[in-house]
Amino acid sequence: GQQVMQIPQYQHVQEGEDFTTYCNSSTTLSNIQWYKQRPGGHPVFLIQLVKSGEVKKQKRLTFQFGEAKKNSSLHITATQTTDVGTYFCAGFTGTASKLTFGTGTRLQVTL
Amino acid sequence: DAGITQSPRHKVTETGTPVTLRCHQTENHRYMYWYRQDPGHGLRLIHYSYGVKDTDKGEVSDGYSVSRSKTEDFLLTLESATSSQTSVYFCAIGAALLAGELFFGEGSRLTVL
Numbered sequence: 609g610q611q612v613m614q615i616p617q618y619q620h621v622q623e624g625e626d627f628t629t630y631c632n633s634s635t636t637l638s639n640i641q642w643y644k645q646r647p648g649g650h651p652v653f654l655i656q657l658v659k660s661g662e663v664k665k666q667k668r669l670t671f672q673f674g675e676a677k678k679n680s681s682l683h684i685t686a687t688q689t690t691d692v693g694t695y696f697c698a699g700f701t702g703t704a705s706k707l708t709f710g711t712g713t714r715l716q717v718t719l
Numbered sequence: 720d721a722g723i724t725q726s727p728r729h730k731v732t733e734t735g736t737p738v739t740l741r742c743h744q745t746e747n748h749r750y751m752y753w754y755r756q757d758p759g760h761g762l763r764l765i766h767y768s769y770g771v772k773d774t775d776k777g778e779v780s781d782g783y784s785v786s787r788s789k790t791e792d793f794l795l796t797l798e799s800a801t802s803s804q805t806s807v808y809f810c811a812i813g814a815a816l817l818a819g820e821l822f823f824g825e826g827s828r829l830t831v832l
Contacts (some may be wrong), residue, residue, distance in 0.1 A: 617759075641820065650809060651762065653820035696761060698821075706752070706777060707813075707821060709762040 610635050610701050614710040627687050629713035631680040631697035638700045640680045646693045687717045725810050725824040733832050738797040740827050742810030750813040751793040755806040800831045
């Protein structure tokens with residue numbers, strides 16, 4: 609079955625440093641989504657990428673979809689304590705009407 | 720936030736007892752999903768529904784059953800709970816096939832002793 613892996617599993621940065629999480633799928637994705645889950649909370653949708661090579665920005669967050677549509681990345685510039693949480697990528701494959709989530713990257717930001 | 724509620728939010732039960740978790744939505748979304756979240760595994764799909772009385776298995780469906788008799792309600796049942804089913808369960812809803820965001824409920828924390 610489809611597998612979606614993320615690295616790193618955990619990263620601890622100081623406020624102001626940059627952060628990147630990588631998402632890799634074993635199969636080609638029709639699109640990819642990113643979610644953020646704050647500690648004790650539920651996943652919240654951030655963005656969806658559809659096109660090969662697509663890049664989207666949301667303020668300090670930059671999302672990229674790979675040319676082969678099998679990988680993606682999320683980059684946060686100048687992290688803030690409000691960025692703390694777990695970031696998940698998730699992808700649809702083929703005609704399956706179900707979203708497969710990556711294993712997640714937990715980000716800790718300290719002053 | 721989307722109109723999606725899960726109940727109960729917390730439950731402690733004993734091995735071998737039946738448990739039902741309820742997901743209720745007011746958004747009239749067609750697609751509903753049950754995920755479980757465990758450390759190191761992310762979110763894993765248990766079952767999903769693509770319409771009333773239309774359901775299918777996810778990647779970790781053993782030991783779980785679901786029912787959807789109305790658009791707004793999606794029930795997850797553990798016929799005989801086991802300690803391995805201790806987890807946080809999230810319901811999610813979505814309007815579109817193969818695209819569009821999922822909206823998640825607040826989660827139900829289940830502990831099986």
